[in-house]
Amino acid sequence: MKNFMVAPSILSTDFAHLGKTLETINRSEADWLHVDVMDGMFVPNISFGTPVLEAIEKHSKKPVELHLMIVEPERYLEVFSKYGVEQITVHAEACLHLHSVVQQIKSLGCKAGVALNPHTSLGSLEYVIKDLDTVCLMAVNPGFGGQGFIPQTLEKTKELKQFIQRKDAKAFIEVDGGVNRNNVKKILNSGADAVVAGSSIFNSDDPLRAIQELKNP
Ligand SMILES: O=C(CO)[C@@H](O)[C@H](O)COP(=O)(O)O
Numbered sequence: 001m002k003n004f005m006v007a008p009s010i011l012s013t014d015f016a017h018l019g020k021t022l023e024t025i026n027r028s029e030a031d032w033l034h035v036d037v038m039d040g041m042f043v044p045n046i047s048f049g050t051p052v053l054e055a056i057e058k059h060s061k062k063p064v065e066l067h068l069m070i071v072e073p074e075r076y077l078e079v080f081s082k083y084g085v086e087q088i089t090v091h092a093e094a095c096l097h098l099h100s101v102v103q104q105i106k107s108l109g110c111k112a113g114v115a116l117n118p119h120t121s122l123g124s125l126e127y128v129i130k131d132l133d134t135v136c137l138m139a140v141n142p143g144f145g146g147q148g149f150i151p152q153t154l155e156k157t158k159e160l161k162q163f164i165q166r167k168d169a170k171a172f173i174e175v176d177g178g179v180n181r182n183n184v185k186k187i188l189n190s191g192a193d194a195v196v197a198g199s200s201i202f203n204s205d206d207p208l209r210a211i212q213e214l215k216n217p
């Protein structure tokens with residue numbers, strides 16, 4: 001099995017015990033910590049903002065990737081970049097000026113990711129792909145943890161892999177949503193370099209083991 005990254009999403013954790021969750025992730029084989037910020041506008045759900053990011057910065061030893069599910073993310077890039085985040089991922093659908101937003105993220109010293117909703121075609125990446133560190137393919141409609149994996153994501157992942165090669169670009173392919181120990185191999189075999197998983201980790205009895213199982217499918 002090729003080398004790939006696992007990023008636990010804390011959205012499904014019990015926030016009364018966030019410290020314990022972060023300790024578990026610190027001890028685990030996870031490569032990244034995936035943090036979902038939602039505004040109740042781009043997606044129907046509201047998650048959390050800077051107070052939680054501050055706690056994460058203090059207690060996480062893993063690199064943090066921020067997945068911004070917010071409209072006009074450029075309003076918050078500077079403030080969020082101050083919390084020691086390694087990568088900021090914005091939604092193509094949420095940006096009027098995607099190229100400019102990607103440049104802003106990079107100018108703040110962060111890696112740049114772009115996420116695509118399940119229905120969004122790869123064409124929207126045509127002229128930014130070479131500037132991206134990551135393309136995040138949503139395998140669920142964004143807004144909630146615990147949804148089922150949309151199977152068309154596998155075909156989309158293969159197409160994205162070819163698209164990246166054709167463009168001579170370097171972006172990582174990340175698949176976010178509905179990932180579990182039963183489908184992770186298929187996802188990786190279709191070309192993904194990283195998976196994000198929330199409920200399959202934090203709704204299990206043993207999150208540490210669940211991460212290990214994802215990492216060693
Ligand atoms: O961005 C999102 C959802 O909008 C994801 O990162 C979820 O948090 C993943 O959770 P599961 O689908 O694995 O439960």
Ligand SMILES: [Fe+2]
Nearest residue numbers: 009036067176
């Ligand atoms: Fe996410």
